[in-house]
Amino acid sequence: NAGVTQTPKFQVLKTGQSMTLQCAQDMNHNSMYWYRQDPGMGLRLIYYSASEGTTDKGEVPNGYNVSRLNKREFSLRLESAAPSQTSVYFCASSDSGTGGFYEQYFGPGTRLTVT
């Protein structure tokens, strides 16, 4: 089991360029998440997908789009990168069900720099 995998590990973009961050999980989880991590701010939720075919905005969705391609894959797209999007991006996945809460498993992260 690879768990949660993310590609690429590092990326440098120029302002205005676009790119897609890829995430895949092999744990058969229903829910997937994208977070960004900035110094002194912990992790903040960008978007999440409670189940295949659904996506919802999190705390900081502006400038991003997501696609839940299938149950395994959840991608994050930056259409026109800005320096404020320089960050480390983490994908996570979890089980889901009615009631309760399920722990999340994190990928290794993508370090993105926008110049």
Add this chain to the structure above:
Amino acid sequence: AQSVTQPDIHITVSEGASLELRCNYSYGATPYLFWYVQSPGQGLQLLLKYFSGDTLVQGIKGFEAEFKRSQSSFNLRKPSVHWSDAAEYFCAVGGGAGRRALTFGSGTRLQVQP
């Protein structure tokens, strides 16, 4: 809205000394609480979690945490720190109607002196 406060940005302890990292949360109902650890350049690893039941929970690597509802706290402890424990530690809270994602604190960076 739920929130998490980790009042200590940076803590330095000597190897072999005890450790306590503070976490306070704001949440309207019984929270689901987590501690994660992040080594430099790595992803987040779950140390322990509290969902219900016994308020003292044991985790991996010799860590434990105690849920105190009256103080809205979930502090992480370890009786004897090892050099390999140097990392950043995040407290997080989850739950709430329709809310599936975690809310994280800003993190505490732990430095271990030989």
